[in-house]
Amino acid sequence: MAYQLLNGKEISAQIKSEIAEEVRQIIRNGGKQPHLAAILIGNDGASETYVAHKIKACEQAGFKSSLFRFKENISEQKLLDKIKEINADDNIDGLIVQLPLPEHISEEKVIETVDPKKDVDGFHPVNAGRMTLGLPTYIPATPKGILELLKRNNIEISGKHCVIIGRSNIVGKPLSILLSQKNETGNATVTLCHSRTKNLKEISLQADILIAAIGKKEFLTADMVKKDAIVIDVGIHRVKSDKTKSGWKLKGDVKFGEVAGKCSYITPVPGGVGPMTIVSLLQNTLAASKKEIYG
Numbered sequence: 001m002a003y004q005l006l007n008g009k010e011i012s013a014q015i016k017s018e019i020a021e022e023v024r025q026i027i028r029n030g031g032k033q034p035h036l037a038a039i040l041i042g043n044d045g046a047s048e049t050y051v052a053h054k055i056k057a058c059e060q061a062g063f064k065s066s067l068f069r070f071k072e073n074i075s076e077q078k079l080l081d082k083i084k085e086i087n088a089d090d091n092i093d094g095l096i097v098q099l100p101l102p103e104h105i106s107e108e109k110v111i112e113t114v115d116p117k118k119d120v121d122g123f124h125p126v127n128a129g130r131m132t133l134g135l136p137t138y139i140p141a142t143p144k145g146i147l148e149l150l151k152r153n154n155i156e157i158s159g160k161h162c163v164i165i166g167r168s169n170i171v172g173k174p175l176s177i178l179l180s181q182k183n184e185t186g187n188a189t190v191t192l193c194h195s196r197t198k199n200l201k202e203i204s205l206q207a208d209i210l211i212a213a214i215g216k217k218e219f220l221t222a223d224m225v226k227k228d229a230i231v232i233d234v235g236i237h238r239v240k241s242d243k244t245k246s247g248w249k250l251k252g253d254v255k256f257g258e259v260a261g262k263c264s265y266i267t268p269v270p271g272g273v274g275p276m277t278i279v280s281l282l283q284n285t286l287a288a289s290k291k292e293i294y295g
């Protein structure tokens with residue numbers, strides 16, 4: 001059976017236009033334009049690209065956005081003060097601090113300083129706790145985007161064996177909780193694999209839905225995938241290429257060329273999970289501006 005691509009680019013464009021229509025309606029009715037603030041520290045190439053995509057998506061959806069840039073050597077206190085200032089700004093609905101942070105800044109302190117009401121990344125312990133309990137909250141953008149991608153392709157999750165490779169706080173861990181939750185985007189049997197998993201291949205071969213979120217280029221090979229599995233690739237790795245104008249191209253955590261032929265569905269890189277992540281952030285920001293979660 002030929003595989004089908006899970007086209008995140010197309011679906012995210014569709015969702016973005018739905019959001020843009022809703023924003024036009026809100027503004028027509030005299031409501032507030034959603035406003036996302038982003039803090040970017042330093043000049044990491046990947047972070048620059050991600051934040052640029054987020055800002056561009058805000059424009060496309062009719063949101064206001066504010067980008068606050070700081071040098072790599074900003075003090076932790078200055079950064080925390082800026083976060084508090086944004087927390088107190090009634091015009092700003094959502095705030096993200098792009099990760100990773102420089103080593104001298106505590107990620108934990110930064111995340112805990114963001115007001116949970118504005119934490120559209122869903123990283124604050126209050127929001128992570130609410131997610132774990134199945135309460136209304138901001139779901140982290142990448143897991144949320146993956147669930148939406150499956151839903152919009154009518155892929156049943158209930159009863160499936162989902163194997164996740166990678167236990168990060170941003171992707172693997174929240175996804176393992178969401179997929180096992182007793183609700184319409186859950187009810188799966190979940191196995192969370194990581195760097196200490198001994199029999200990884202034996203487990204991955206049992207997966208109906210296999211999610212590679214390990215951060216290692218082309219880690220997942222065909223011999224690790226069951227025939228007709230659904231494969232979700234969360235990885236983004238830049239590699240040099242003399243075949244593209246930019247001089248580089250993107251690869252995922254999956255060795256697409258050999259894995260795709262074994263799958264029923266697979267996400268491409270780029271154009272799979274990445275654009276779904278961005279649109280999920282827009283959905284969370286819209287929810288924040290409508291005060292859907294915290295009133």
Ligand code: GUN
Nearest residue numbers: 096097098099100121141
């Ligand atoms: N770095 C990598 N992914 C993310 C994300 O989803 N949010 C933020 N703030 N930083 C990231």
